[in-house]
Amino acid sequence: MRVGVITFPGSLDDRDAQRAVKLGGAVPVALWHGDHDLKNVDAIVLPGGFSYGDYLRAGAIAAHSPIMSEVIAAANGGMPVLGICNGFQILVESHLLPGGLVRNDHGDFVCRDQKLRVENIDTAWSNGFKEDEEIIIPLKNGEGGYIADQETLDRLEGEGQVVFRYLEINPNGSANDIAGISNARGNVVGLMPHPEHATEPGFGPDTRVAMRSGTDGLTFFTSAITSLMANA
Amino acid sequence: MPTIVVEVMPKAEILDPQGKAVAGALVRLDRSEFTSVRIGKRFELTVDGPITADLLAEARAIANDLLANTVIEDVIYVGEARGADGSQTAAEGA
Numbered sequence: 001m002r003v004g005v006i007t008f009p010g011s012l013d014d015r016d017a018q019r020a021v022k023l024g025g026a027v028p029v030a031l032w033h034g035d036h037d038l039k040n041v042d043a044i045v046l047p048g049g050f051s052y053g054d055y056l057r058a059g060a061i062a063a064h065s066p067i068m069s070e071v072i073a074a075a076n077g078g079m080p081v082l083g084i085c086n087g088f089q090i091l092v093e094s095h096l097l098p099g100g101l102v103r104n105d106h107g108d109f110v111c112r113d114q115k116l117r118v119e120n121i122d123t124a125w126s127n128g129f130k131e132d133e134e135i136i137i138p139l140k141n142g143e144g145g146y147i148a149d150q151e152t153l154d155r156l157e158g159e160g161q162v163v164f165r166y167l168e169i170n171p172n173g174s175a176n177d178i179a180g181i182s183n184a185r186g187n188v189v190g191l192m193p194h195p196e197h198a199t200e201p202g203f204g205p206d207t208r209v210a211m212r213s214g215t216d217g218l219t220f221f222t223s224a225i226t227s228l229m230a231n232a
Numbered sequence: 233m234p235t236i237v238v239e240v241m242p243k244a245e246i247l248d249p250q251g252k253a254v255a256g257a258l259v260r261l262d263r264s265e266f267t268s269v270r271i272g273k274r275f276e277l278t279v280d281g282p283i284t285a286d287l288l289a290e291a292r293a294i295a296n297d298l299l300a301n302t303v304i305e306d307v308i309y310v311g312e313a314r315g316a317d318g319s320q321t322a323a324e325g326a
Binding site: 056057060061064092093098099100102103104105106107145147148149173 | 242246247249250252253298299301303304
């Protein structure tokens with residue numbers, strides 16, 4: 001299985017995402033924002049960072065970059081696409097996911113190990129979790145407040161498209177404590193927290209067992225492989 | 233150079249932390265006559281020739297497609313550069 005990770009100018013977590021793909025058991029393939037070539041990948045990760053400096057709006061310019069026309073076509077064709085943080089912002093700016101992301105309600109950048117509840121295990125990126133499983137993965141963002149109009153929120157809630165919800169604390173003022181959502185088909189998932197930073201013992205969040213031992217993020221990547229195998 | 237201005241504001245129902253911070257500063261400066269502040273963006277699109285209806289239509293399309301995210305922002309003005317009193321500044325750049 002080949003999982004592409006797109007590097008935009010200003011991407012920060014592309015190499016971490018590639019490493020996470022590898023730890024998850026797939027082959028990471030580096031993709032470049034300026035190309036029109038997906039290099040025959042089976043799935044795509046849009047990593048975190050500050051694409052094009054986030055100068056216009058977070059993810060706005062990246063959503064119009066050359067490779068995104070291929071990503072949008074592939075996503076609409078059913079290919080698994082995961083957007084992490086800035087990648088989530090790119091997905092909403094590309095209209096692959098509904099709603100928008102605005103500056104955190106408290107105005108500050110936030111960086112913490114965040115507890116989430118997995119509320120939909122039928123997506124390409126969450127099928128390895130258990131229903132309502134509670135996980136901890138790092139979160140770091142300045143513009144992570146998820147918003148949408150009431151009709152969209154009602155649809156997301158009603159159709160089970162809220163995949164991850166913040167637990168214990170809402171770090172950025174997101175509507176309905178939403179941390180991540182999917183499209184109707186479940187192949188496109190975006191979330192603000194960073195699963196790629198919780199894939200290897202020694203480098204993830206603290207757990208009750210040991211410091212930095214959290215690897216809950218790895219399941220995102222193994223889920224995608226499971227999903228691809230099921231559809232192969 | 234003739235310039236088309238696009239102004240974008242966060243939607244009214246969206247919290248604007250930048251505006252809120254400035255409003256807080258005004259209170260601290262004892263300028264309590266200003267009850268709220270909201271901060272938006274102004275884009276200046278410069279063109280070589282005269283500003284035509286076609287160019288304005290193009291600017292409007294760009295404003296809604298790229299400059300603003302209409303989920304969270306409103307495009308409130310697309311037109312020739314104007315003065316602070318609303319007058320056209322035709323001589324600008326001459």
